[in-house]
Amino acid sequence: MEAKRNAILDAALSLFSRYGLHGTTVEEIARTAGVSKTNLFYYFASKEEVYVGVLSRLLDQWLDPLRELQLDTDPIKGIGEYIRRKILFSRTHPEASRLFCLEMVQGAPLLRHELETSLKELVDAKAQVIRAWTAAGKLGPIDPHHLIFSIWATTQHYADFASQIDALLNTGLDDERFVEEATRNVQRIILDGLRVRQGG
Template sequence: MAGETVKTTGRRSRAVAAKKQAILAAGLALFSQYGIHGTSLDQVAEQAGVSKTNMLYYYPSKEALYVAVLKDILEIWLAPFKSFSADQEPLVAIGDYIRRKLEVSRDYPQASRLFCLEMLQGAPLLMAELSGDLKQLVDEKSAIIADWVASGKLAPVDPHHLVFMIWATTQHYADFATQIEAVTGKNLRDPQFFAETVASVQRMITEGIRVR
């Protein structure tokens, strides 16, 4: 009897997780295309394949769903930065971070565009996370870069500006994918173009901070 209860609870938990993931995915797709004001909860529920009442059980308002989607994006976006550590060789660590950020741009373009849209609007619904967890992580990783500079492992560079440059460069390939494809006829889903992009961005940034 106890075993059956555990199995039932496990199935229910997986079903709930799958339903919430479907709602988040639908929210991301619609919010990234139409923004929060141009998206209705009815549209999200229809695309997620759930009833509006059921969706509101998990996310009681459009704003609550929007924030949940943004927090999910932030986790994806910050995952490569969290792996950045002091015991790595500086240029290898930075080159790997660039590659992983470009993978995020390739694999989650809608997430990158929605995050960009929120920033352009002044991040009214995400400011607490930006000034809290994000700032703490950036301060922590910037301190690692500053130590590398102080120990002569990197050329003199402001850690924050280096991080901002990596973000701007790598996210450009998601946020301006239409422009890139119009100019080159290619996008990051093309394996050869992705490899060329990684190598080019790595070279331009790491050569600028290499000790001469």
């Protein structure tokens, strides 16, 4: 049952990320997942419920790397690893990243509850960790929320604007060397801004 449910969510992700909620039909989801429409409705009551299921699963996966930031983590190493994992997620889940972006651009009509509860709770908790690092002199002065927003924006750009990157550089996240180059540069840009300045 779990395998079939995941097959439906995988098929829906592929379609929703290309055509959006309103441009995708239940019939297309069922056909792509290899199940009947009746069978799909056994697992989900509506297309909107499938969509929320896709986004909720995505949000959980998307937040996994953030959960790893703990108070006893070395902040520079921990944030550097967070950046690396976020770019890797953009590489391995580009459709998921684009769908999440599309939902946000539309005002998060079906995901707002998740954003205001589970996402807010996690981000607020990690903001406290970052504040504690700053107070202990392990990081330069930085607003935790703006740091997190900046990491999200820079790392997800590689999935959400892949066509732009390809047009400008004729490469992208399919190229292992480009992934390493992108990771190193984003880490340098962000981490150099976080280091404690001597005498500052």
